[in-house]
Amino acid sequence: MKLFHFIILFIISNAALAQQDTAFILGKYINLQKGSESTDTRRIELKSDIDTTWYRWKERGYSFGFAPSKTPMYTTVNGILSTPYMIQVRGNAEERNKKRWGYHVFEGYAKDDKSRITMLVNKHIEMERPVAELYYYSTAYNHDETAYNWFKIGSDVRQHSFMFGRDKAIFFGSLKLTNALTLGSIGKEDISNTKPAGDDEQNAEKDAKYVNYKELKNGGDGTIFYDKDRDIVVIKIKGKWMKVAVEALPDGVEYGF
Helix, strand or coil: CHHHHHHHHHHHHHHHHHHHHHHHHHHHCEEEEECCCCCCCEEEEECCCCCCCCHHHHCHHHHCCCCCCCCCCCCCCCCCCCCCCCCCCCCCCCHHHHCHHHCEEEEEECCCCCCEEEEEEEEEEECCEEEEEEEEECCCCCCCHHHEECEEECCCCCCCCEEECCCCEEECCCCCCCCCCCCCEECHHHCCCCCCCCCCCCCHHHHHHHHHHHHHHHCCCCCEEEECCCCEEEEEECCEEEECCCCCCCCCCCCCC
8 A cells, every 4th residue: 555655646746746847838938928907818928948059040041140149949830820810020129139130020941941032121221211022032141143033923824924033023924004114214324344342232232233234235125225324215126226216295295294
């Protein structure tokens, strides 16, 4: 009977310890937060510890853009995450350590676990407004044009829909505008035949001038732009740039804009 009592006591003791461990885990990592002071409601919060020795921090795809001394280890849901509600990424006081560099709100990785679709917000201000950006990045870690894959919108059918790269868009379908089409207004100050040394992000303005040169030089027949230095529209036909003939408006034709 003593042995039996010992076994029962051992089971009860271990059950109590397990219960304490469970309570600790639930309290620290799976936490029930109170909803509001006026109601008896709860919401769930999941947490991971900060650990600078975590083996994943040695991999660039995990640590790049984060401070491991301030950023918790990745929390993994080992299964399909499904919700009838939306998924939301909120702004916060520690953007730099909760979003990659403080900008990335979504990353989806391809089979190679390096190529990724990325969505980020407010990395840049362009044309006087903050920008949200979406792109498909390749396995390289730089801002060169070749580091960006095509991002396709419309369908997954080859030779159809609309593809966007870093400096070029290819439309396999027709384009219908409900407003005006404005040609590129390009002059000598907008072109450079030499690619600047260094990172394209750091040399964005100079590199954009090289992109203009490269695309106009390599553009096939039908490439068209407005030469702002000479006030003419030019088009490439059979490999040669030619002026597009224009005329003054007919008598009696005016626009109020």
